[in-house]
Amino acid sequence: MELTGKVAVVTGGNSGIGKAIVLALAAKGATIVIDWVADEQATEALEDQVRALGDQVIGVEADVSKVTDLERLVASAVTAFGRVDVMVNNAGIETRTSVLDTTEAQYDRVLAINLKSAFFGTQLAARQMIAQGGGGRIINVTSVHEDWPMPGNTAYCVSKGGMRMLTRTAGVELAAHGILVVGVGPGAVATPINASTLGDPAALAKLNAAIPLGRMAQPEEIGSVVAFLASDAASYLAATTIFADGGLMQSSPGL
Template sequence: MQLKDKVAIVTGSSLGIGKAIAKAFGREGAKVTVDYRSHPNEAKEAVEEIEKSGGRAIAVQADVSKPEDIKKLVGKTVEEFGRLDIMVNNAGIEEKKPFLETPLETWEKVIAVNLTGVWLCCQEAAKQMVSQGGGGRIINVSSIHEEITMPTNAPYCAAKGGLKMLMRTIAVELAPYGITVNNIGPGAIETPINQNLKENPDQMKQLLEEIPLGRIGQPEDVASVAVFLASDAASYVTGSTYFVDGGMMRQSGSL
């Protein structure tokens, strides 16, 4: 088991990529806090699935855009498991609108969750890791759109671009404490957020033409990279983004 006796928080882990990461961590021996904002039943199911595989888990409701919720999230994890070794910032939202029609409130909402929320989680987790000693791992689920454009999604792309430089900067600052910081940049992954693709064959065909490996990624494809970055095998890895996109970045026409 690569994560035996480690303690992890995975934000937004009641569904999709976050849930796959939480389950993978549990299978590898980690104690996992499943964070959710608005899907309590799914969070409970995630906890049950982790425990069925022999792991330990709790569910905590926390909105990552609220500082008091992040303090609660980290506090309850430490209260339950005694420490915090791994912080995975996965929670995110997007609202697609043409740039000229995007209201300020949409910008503020997306930035609050996708960038400010990650800032808050990184800082609170790092404070705990520094105080307890022994280093730690911070892993942010970013996107290929920290590098390539996505018209009608400017706030999301701006947040992911900011996340790239946040990761790079705090990786340097936190290195003296033995804390590594890395991003995972998924491409097209089959999650509830893009279920509509299955109902639109033409759009799916267009998307697959952009992916050299010719398939949509699965949440488990991202989870396996997260396990690596959280493990001792990645102890000399920090300040980088690992793209999980089937080669999409090398061929994409800015979908």
């Protein structure tokens, strides 16, 4: 299979888009390291699903907002499987607060979990990839909001905008090492992060109507993009973002 022998680390890998990424990479034969902070049972159930696909897997409890935890995450992958070939910086949160009412604690938490984690996840994975040789892939799960304002979710947009420049700058810096850094920018995806919209039929209908494809994405539709980006088929993509948004960014400014 395409990713047989490759070791992939997925942060926030036991839920939503991360879980779909884990399963899409495992379906292509990758060995999987699932980073998680909440819901050990969900992690164990996902590990069973990966093993059922015939792949090796470990779960590592690590808070990606702490660099020491990220160091332990990458070290655990190397201890268990000898290398890291694919690093997916996926973990993320949002506060849905405006620039006027976001607290310092909310700002720090969103920026630490979404952006600082991706910066140091990129750094630590790249150091390992350079040490082992042979290049690698670093895939940052950003958002349409790396580029597109979302009033009322300001810290989130700041974090995703930072991931946009992390992807571009690290992508340029690391290309010489054969490390391809690419972003995936989902639009609206049916995951727990959107629980409030999914539970509000009027809000959901309004959102679906604004999306040219007429519906939110399923997490698997993002997982498949990440699996493509991890494969040889994506060998000439670097320092850019692939948007998987059903056409949303081109049609609904200010949603």
